[in-house]
Every structure is written in C-alpha cells, then in structure tokens.
Amino acid sequence: MTQAKTLNPIAATFKALxxxxxxxxxxxxxxxxCEACFGPLExxxxxxxxxxxxxxxxxxxxxxxxxxxxxxxxxxxxxVIDVGTGMTPLVQANRLARRLGLKKLYIKNDxxxxxxxxxxxxxxxxxxxxxxxxxxxxxxxxxxxxLANSTxxxxxxxxxxxxxxxxxxxxxxxxxxxxxxxxxxxxxxxNYDQVNRLCCEVANTYGWGFVNINLRPYYSExxxxxxxxxxxxxxxxxxxxxxxxxxSGSLFTKIYKGFQEFIxxxxxxxxxxxxxxxxxxxxxxxxxxxQEEREFVKPVKPNxxxxxxxxxxxADGIYALEIARKTDGSIAxxxxxxxxxxxxxxxxxxxIFTETAGGTTIAVLKKLVEAGKIDPDETTVxxxxxxxxxxxxxxxxxxxxxLTIEAKLDSFERALERSRTLERLDWQQVLV
Amino acid sequence: MTQAKTLNPIAATFKALxxxxxxxxxxxxxxxxCEACFGPLExxxxxxxxxxxxxxxxxxxxxxxxxxxxxxxxxxxxxVIDVGTGMTPLVQANRLARRLGLKKLYIKNDxxxxxxxxxxxxxxxxxxxxxxxxxxxxxxxxxxxxLANSTxxxxxxxxxxxxxxxxxxxxxxxxxxxxxxxxxxxxxxxNYDQVNRLCCEVANTYGWGFVNINLRPYYSExxxxxxxxxxxxxxxxxxxxxxxxxxSGSLFTKIYKGFQEFIxxxxxxxxxxxxxxxxxxxxxxxxxxxQEEREFVKPVKPNxxxxxxxxxxxADGIYALEIARKTDGSIAxxxxxxxxxxxxxxxxxxxIFTETAGGTTIAVLKKLVEAGKIDPDETTVxxxxxxxxxxxxxxxxxxxxxLTIEAKLDSFERALERSRTLERLDWQQVLV
Numbered sequence: 021m022t023q024a025k026t027l028n029p030i031a032a033t034f035k036a037l038x039x040x041x042x043x044x045x046x047x048x049x050x051x052x053x054c055e056a057c058f059g060p061l062e063x064x065x066x067x068x069x070x071x072x073x074x075x076x077x078x079x080x081x082x083x084x085x086x087x088x089x090x091x092x093x094x095x096x097x098x099x100v101i102d103v104g105t106g107m108t109p110l111v112q113a114n115r116l117a118r119r120l121g122l123k124k125l126y127i128k129n130d131x132x133x134x135x136x137x138x139x140x141x142x143x144x145x146x147x148x149x150x151x152x153x154x155x156x157x158x159x160x161x162x163x164x165x166x167l168a169n170s171t172x173x174x175x176x177x178x179x180x181x182x183x184x185x186x187x188x189x190x191x192x193x194x195x196x197x198x199x200x201x202x203x204x205x206x207x208x209x210x211n212y213d214q215v216n217r218l219c220c221e222v223a224n225t226y227g228w229g230f231v232n233i234n235l236r237p238y239y240s241e242x243x244x245x246x247x248x249x250x251x252x253x254x255x256x257x258x259x260x261x262x263x264x265x266x267x268s269g270s271l272f273t274k275i276y277k278g279f280q281e282f283i284x285x286x287x288x289x290x291x292x293x294x295x296x297x298x299x300x301x302x303x304x305x306x307x308x309x310x311q312e313e314r315e316f317v318k319p320v321k322p323n324x325x326x327x328x329x330x331x332x333x334x335a336d337g338i339y340a341l342e343i344a345r346k347t348d349g350s351i352a353x354x355x356x357x358x359x360x361x362x363x364x365x366x367x368x369x370x371x372i373f374t375e376t377a378g379g380t381t382i383a384v385l386k387k388l389v390e391a392g393k394i395d396p397d398e399t400t401v402x403x404x405x406x407x408x409x410x411x412x413x414x415x416x417x418x419x420x421x422x423l424t425i426e427a428k429l430d431s432f433e434r435a436l437e438r439s440r441t442l443e444r445l446d447w448q449q450v451l452v
Numbered sequence: 453m454t455q456a457k458t459l460n461p462i463a464a465t466f467k468a469l470x471x472x473x474x475x476x477x478x479x480x481x482x483x484x485x486c487e488a489c490f491g492p493l494e495x496x497x498x499x500x501x502x503x504x505x506x507x508x509x510x511x512x513x514x515x516x517x518x519x520x521x522x523x524x525x526x527x528x529x530x531x532v533i534d535v536g537t538g539m540t541p542l543v544q545a546n547r548l549a550r551r552l553g554l555k556k557l558y559i560k561n562d563x564x565x566x567x568x569x570x571x572x573x574x575x576x577x578x579x580x581x582x583x584x585x586x587x588x589x590x591x592x593x594x595x596x597x598x599l600a601n602s603t604x605x606x607x608x609x610x611x612x613x614x615x616x617x618x619x620x621x622x623x624x625x626x627x628x629x630x631x632x633x634x635x636x637x638x639x640x641x642x643n644y645d646q647v648n649r650l651c652c653e654v655a656n657t658y659g660w661g662f663v664n665i666n667l668r669p670y671y672s673e674x675x676x677x678x679x680x681x682x683x684x685x686x687x688x689x690x691x692x693x694x695x696x697x698x699x700s701g702s703l704f705t706k707i708y709k710g711f712q713e714f715i716x717x718x719x720x721x722x723x724x725x726x727x728x729x730x731x732x733x734x735x736x737x738x739x740x741x742x743q744e745e746r747e748f749v750k751p752v753k754p755n756x757x758x759x760x761x762x763x764x765x766x767a768d769g770i771y772a773l774e775i776a777r778k779t780d781g782s783i784a785x786x787x788x789x790x791x792x793x794x795x796x797x798x799x800x801x802x803x804i805f806t807e808t809a810g811g812t813t814i815a816v817l818k819k820l821v822e823a824g825k826i827d828p829d830e831t832t833v834x835x836x837x838x839x840x841x842x843x844x845x846x847x848x849x850x851x852x853x854x855l856t857i858e859a860k861l862d863s864f865e866r867a868l869e870r871s872r873t874l875e876r877l878d879w880q881q882v883l884v
Contacts, residue, residue, distance in 0.1 A: 129566075135805075177804075195854060198854075206864060372605070407841070409625055426641050429653045
C-alpha cells in the first residue's frame with residue numbers, strides 16, 4: 021500500500037484489445053473478434069501503472085458505485101454514466117448457512133443492483149459509457165431479458181437511442197420492464213442463440229453499438245466489479261470458494277479476472293479461490309462438458325424456466341470450464357423444480373427474492389455442499405444476479421395463497437387457528 | 453463541527469415517548485397512543501448530547517445504510533438489523549428537469565431500496581430492530597403492499613415469526629412478493645382502513661409487535677433517514693423544495709423532522725424548505741382539505757390505481773397539512789391517467805421504473821411546475837418511494853408491444869422501417 025490518494029487516477033490505463041487465443045493486439049475500437057484467428061478480444065491494462073497509482077484508500081474515497089474501480093475499467097472519459105450501479109450488499113447469510121451446514125456463507129446480492137435489479141447494470145454502465153466516447157448514438161443488445169431492461173433504462177437516462185432484441189417468449193416482467201423506458205423492442209421468434217446470430221448480422225450492417233457484440237470486450241469488463249467488490253467487502257481479502265451462475269460464461273471468467281488483477285496490483289494477498297458454476301439442467305452445455313470431462317462445449321437447445329441463463333451456445337463456455345477445473349471447483353446443474361426450491365429457500369432464510377438464475381445458484385450451492393464439494397469451513401460467496409419480481413411466473417403456484425378473511429376479529433382468529441393446525445400437520449408429516 | 457469521530461456514539465440518545473398533542477411523556481414501551489388525550493406518541497431525543505457527539509465525519513465513517521444515522525434512531529442495541537437498507541441514489545435528473553422546465557431537479561430513488569425496493573425497508577429495519585430488543589418474537593403489520601413485502605423479508609432475515617395483513621385486492625406482485633418469504637398472510641376483504649382497524653383489535657389481543665401500530669412511534673422514525681440522506685448527499689445542505697407522496701402523511705412529517713433535527717444539532721445550516729405533497733385523486737383526503745382550506749381531514753373511500761398510498765383515513769394527515777401550509781408548499785392530486793403518464797415520463801427520461809405512488813409524485817411535480825408553484829430555480833427533490841415491477845398491472849396496456857419478428861435480417865429491417873414510419877407519423881401529429 022502506498023499513501024492515500026484523494027482521487028482515482030483518471031489517465032486511461034487500458035491499452036489494447038488482445039486476442040485470448042493467439043495474442044494478436046488491436047486498437048481500442050468497437051470490435052470483438054480477432055481478424056487472424058477469430059478468437060475473442062479482451063481489454064489489456066498497464067498493471068505497472070495501476071500498481072503504482074491505485075490504493076485501497078484511493079478506491080474507498082471514490083464513489084459508492086462500480087466507478088470507484090474506474091482505473092480497472094475500459095473507459096477514458098471522466099463523464100461516465102453513474103446511476104449508482106454496484107456496491108450491492110454482501111450479506112452474511114447465517115440462517116441459510118445453518119440450513120445448509122456451512123459456517124461462513126455470504127450472498128452477493130445483485131437482485132438489488134441499480135437501476136434495473138440485475139448484475140447487467142454493471143456491464144451496461146461500462147458499455148454505454150464506452151459507446152458514448154466511441155461516438156455511438158444508438159445502442160443495442162441481444163438479451164435474455166435482464167440485459168434488455170438494463171440497456172433500455174441506462175440508455176434512457178443517458179439520452180441514447182436504443183433498440184433491443186429479445187426472444188419472443190420472455191417473462192412478462194422482463195418485457196414490460198423494457199418497454200417502460202420506450203426503446204424499440206424486437207421480439208424475435210426463436211431462442212437466445214438465434215437472437216444473438218441475428219444481432220451479429222445487424223451489428224455488421226448498422227452503425228449501432230451492440231453492448232454484447234461489437235462492444236463486448238468493454239462490456240464484459242464490467243463484471244470484474246463483482247470480484248472487486250467482494251474482495252473489498254470482505255475486508256480486502258479473497259473468499260475460499262465462489263458459486264456463480266453460468267450463461268455465456270463471461271460473468272464467471274470476469275470475476276476470476278477481477279480477483280487476479282487485485283492480486284497482481286497488490287490490493288489483496290495472493291490466494292487460490294475455488295470457482296464453482298451453476299446451470300439449469302434444461303440448458304447445461306458447460307455442466308455437461310464438465311461432467312463428461314470434455315475439452316469442448318457442445319451447443320444445446322434450451323428448455324428451462326431459467327430463461328435469463330438459457331444460452332445454448334455459450335461464447336465463453338470453454339474459458340469457464342477451464343477456470344472451474346484449474347481452481348478445483350465444480351460445475352453442476354439442477355432441475356426446474358430444484359430451482360424453484362432454491363428461490364424459496366433463499367427468500368425464507370435471508371429475505372432475498374431472486375429470479376430463476378439465483379434459484380439455480382442456490383440449488384447448486386446446496387447440491388455441492390451435500391456432495392461434499394464445498395467444505396463447511398470454506399468462506400463461500402454465492403452470487404445472486406437478478407430479482408424475483410421479474411420472473412413471477414416461475415414461482416406463482418408454488419408459494420401458497422393468502423388466507424382470505426373478513427375484516428373481523430373472529431374471522432381472523434378462525435383463519436389463524438386453521439393455519440396453525442395445518443402447520444402442526446406439516447410438522448407431524450415431517451416427524452413421521 | 454467538532455472533530456471527527458471514528459464511531460457513532462452507541463449510548464442511547466432517545467429518551468421518551470411524548471404525545472404530539474398534549475405533551476405527556478411515557479416510557480419507551482410498545483405503545484402509540486396518549487392515555488390522557490389519545491394523541492399520537494413520538495420519540496424524543498437528547499439533542500444536546502447529539503449536538504456534542506455527532507459530526508458529519510462520524511456519520512460518514514458509519515455503514516453505508518440508514519444505520520450511519522443510528523444516534524437519531526430509537527434503537528439501543530448494537531445488534532441492529534442491517535440488510536443494506538437506505539443510502540439509495542440521489543439522481544440528478546437533468547433530462548426530466550429539461551422536460552419540465554426546471555433547472556436543478558433530483559430524484560431520491562427508493563425504487564431500488566434494499567431489500568424489497570420501497571422506502572418501507574427503512575421503517576421496518578428500525579421497527580424490527582426495536583421489536584427484537586423489546587422482546588417480541590412475532591411481528592406483524594397492516595399494509596397496502598410494500599410494508600407487507602418489507603416486514604416479511606426482514607423478519608425472514610432476522611428469524612422472527614411474521615403475520616401480515618393486506619387488503620384482498622392488492623396487485624399480484626405485492627402478494628407474491630410477500631408470500632415468497634413464507635409469512636402468514638391474511639388477505640382482508642376490505643380496504644386498507646378496514647385492515648388497519650382489524651389490526652388495532654388484534655394488536656390489543658395478541659402479544660405481537662405490529663410495526664405500524666403498537667411499534668409505530670419507533671417505526672415511523674425510520675423515515676427521517678430520507679431527510680438525512682438527501683441533506684448529506686447534497687453536500688450537507690438542504691434543498692429548496694421537496695415533493696413526496698402522501699398516504700398516512702407520516703413519511704412527509706418525518707422528512708420534515710429529519711431536516712429540523714439536522715439543523716438543530718448543527719449538521720446543516722438553517723434554511724426553510726418548501727414541502728409539497730402528492731395524492732391520487734381517487735384517494736385525496738389531505739389534498740381536499742388543503743384545497744378547501746380546512747383544518748381537518750375528512751375520511752374518504754379510496755378508488756385509485758395508486759393502492760400503496762390509498763389510505764382514506766390518514767393518521768398523520770393533519771400534521772402533513774400543517775407542514776405544507778407553514779413551509780409555503782402545496783398539496784395536489786392527479787388522476788389515474790396522469791399517474792400512468794408520470795410513471796412513463798420518469799422511465800423515459802431517467803431510466804427509473806416506479807410504481808403508481810411514484811407516478812403520482814412525478815405527475816404532481818409536473819402539475820405544480822405548470823401552475824408556477826415550483827420555481828424553476830429552486831433545487832427540488834422528488835421522492836420516489838417504490839418499484840414499478842410490483843404494480844405491473846397499472847401500466848400494462850399503456851406501454852405498447854414489442855415488434856414481433858422472425859430471426860432474419862429482412863424481417864428485422866421491415867419491422868424497423870415500420871416503426872420509423874410510425875414514429876414519423878407521431879411527430880407529424882405533434883407538429884400539426
């Protein structure tokens with residue numbers, strides 16, 4: 021640690037786009053594929069400068085949002101879009117921990133991320149800040165729902181034109197939660213992978229900034245903040261084990277990159293963190309590759325209630341696989357019924373209402389503990405990435421009904437008596 | 453300002469319950485009505501101690517939640533329930549300001565409050581922390597929806613038994629967003645005022661802690677944090693004008709109390725702030741009293757889509773009325789159609805999706821600006837108190853539909869052309 025700085029250094033520390041496969045370097049334009057080998061491009065930084073200029077204190081004196089880590093984000097302008105995104109609670113989940121038989125469990129709660137209640141607000145805040153400085157006036161995305169909400173909302177705040185693409189069968193809350201911001205919404209008859217292919221064509225034809233296509237190298241860096249924040253919130257140290265959902269695999273790899281960068285610049289001590297990933301059985305190409313010990317990910321056709329992570333052909337699947345293997349983590353999948361149980365378990369024990377992706381994470385967490393793949397003594401962090409109010413269909417019918425009563429004391433008392441009798445019966449069934 | 457403290461003082465600075473009408477004082481038990489005159493009880497503090505011990509720095513070094521103001525909250529224990537509630541963004545709303553013709557407008561955005569996305573998380577965090585130290589093991593509430601969500605969630609986190617009472621006709625999102633935490637839910641056939649009367653009877657009969665009945669003096673203090681935070685986020689100064697929704701009137705009076713307390717202990721400079729209140733025309737007993745220059749509030753039967761603020765017999769109505777009058781503010785009401793427009797306007801300009809109560813606030817803000825009752829030069833803060841994902845019914849049918857397309861470039865291009873033609877037609881209509 022060097023001495024405290026009052027401001028984050030503004031001078032851009034991101035240097036180039038670099039192919040993850042062949043290492044070829046490119047200028048910092050709106051492109052995402054290596055011209056030489058078609059590998060994905062990633063942003064590189066000047067870590068020597070970062071090591072010299074960034075301290076725990078300089079970060080802590082920054083804004084209470086992802087922009088406290090701006091030196092590690094690929095945006096040059098001072099005029100970033102800051103709508104309070106990030107710095108979501110890291111909740112010590114004692115009641116859930118006891119239920120699962122863990123000693124130290126935390127929930128990183130992006131179900132309350134700002135402004136649109138999912139981790140996508142992180143990547144979109146970065147992508148649109150970058151889009152603006154690259155001169156785009158129209159922004160777009162291929163989305164499973166949360167990304168559409170986030171892109172439409174943050175574009176509205178920033179005054180950018182916006183056109184989003186979603187699969188036509190999305191949950192009502194995700195469609196309404198996009199339309200409300202008045203973007204153009206294209207509902208594509210097909211699954212996410214088809215939406216994504218169409219968007220790649222559109223991106224090549226129109227001069228639009230697609231956050232997760234031509235802006236993807238910048239966009240995806242936003243997920244690193246989910247690593248930084250956990251490290252800072254744990255008192256500048258890394259956890260022992262993390263569990264996160266796998267859709268494209270990008271989130272998983274970027275949390276890893278975030279931890280590695282903090283180690284590299286000396287903000288936390290070096291430590292190995294186990295990375296475990298969660299998928300829904302109805303769309304589990306990465307979990308299947310893991311189970312079958314394959315080196316490649318075979319695309320699947322999604323069929324699950326966990327629509328926000330239903331990516332059958334995950335762009336960063338092999339990188340996620342590699343990280344789970346080399347950190348001694350696991351990748352597992354759970355059924356739709358287990359996902360609903362996961363949502364309910366987290367709500368009942370911790371008062372956090374998550375969407376199907378979060379239910380997947382909690383159900384996989386439970387499964388891994390039961391299989392002995394998470395040690396009770398490990399400090400474990402489960403990443404909850406979205407809010408349950410957006411996928412109400414998934415749990416409607418599984419949470420019971422209110423007891424309808426008249427506005428009279430005796431009507432209430434009869435209902436209370438009935439509910440207590442039912443509860444006792446429930447317990448007797450448990451005990452039998 | 454005295455010198456910086458590293459910790460907030462923990463010694464309890466709240467001293468008694470005092471009748472707002474006759475001034476009689478009572479011990480700090482679970483009671484809310486004066487035995488002498490039936491006036492409401494309010495918590496008093498030792499402001500001399502607060503002035504000596506609390507500084508801007510001591511507050512800033514506290515947690516990033518309402519508990520940074522714990523010296524001003526009626527809880528003695530160190531073991532408060534902190535789930536990250538409060539410290540929501542104060543968004544500089546430049547695009548909305550331009551649309552309305554204001555120069556400096558801020559949105560205090562409790563649509564993203566934690567954990568359940570409304571300002572109620574503030575009052576419930578305080579009430580349940582106090583309930584626990586008073587020895588209650590079952591907590592309850594009479595709710596229009598948001599309070600039920602919050603009580604159920606925070607009780608789940610804290611491991612308290614919970615029974616909530618709601619009107620039977622609530623929005624689906626608010627019912628599901630309560631049931632998910634597994635409390636007992638009583639859906640009362642009647643409006644909120646009937647629910648509330650029933651709960652008063654139950655509170656007298658059962659040894660439960662009703663957050664907004666027998667714990668109301670403690671509970672309501674939580675709303676003061678909406679005053680404190682705005683003052684701190686504006687750089688330790690007060691705004692010129694605030695606009696907030698009026699349901700029971702409690703929120704309004706407590707923001708006022710918060711500002712007054714900060715002046716009294718020297719945390720901000722003395723300044724008069726104008727207080728304007730917003731009601732839905734279908735439930736506007738306070739606005740009616742204001743218009744008719746009455747000294748009393750005549751109860752009404754609610755009939756509006758703004759269910760979360762549909763209180764026909766508002767407990768703190770006369771106090772809200774008094775504050776609006778003495779600060780040279782206004783109280784106005786808007787139709788359901790204007791509420792929907794208010795929701796859309798805030799979403800389109802600022803990327804914030806609020807529920808009907810927030811739509812009411814924005815619509816009244818607009819109305820007051822148009823009527824010349826808010827000066828364009830005033831620094832104005834509009835309080836957004838809840839999230840739009842909970843009242844989706846209200847805007848469904850008013851936000852348009854996605855453009856359904858095939859997963860082909862030409863299908864997209866035809867749809868885009870159609871939408872642009874429609875937009876041009878829209879503009880031509882505007883210009884005609």
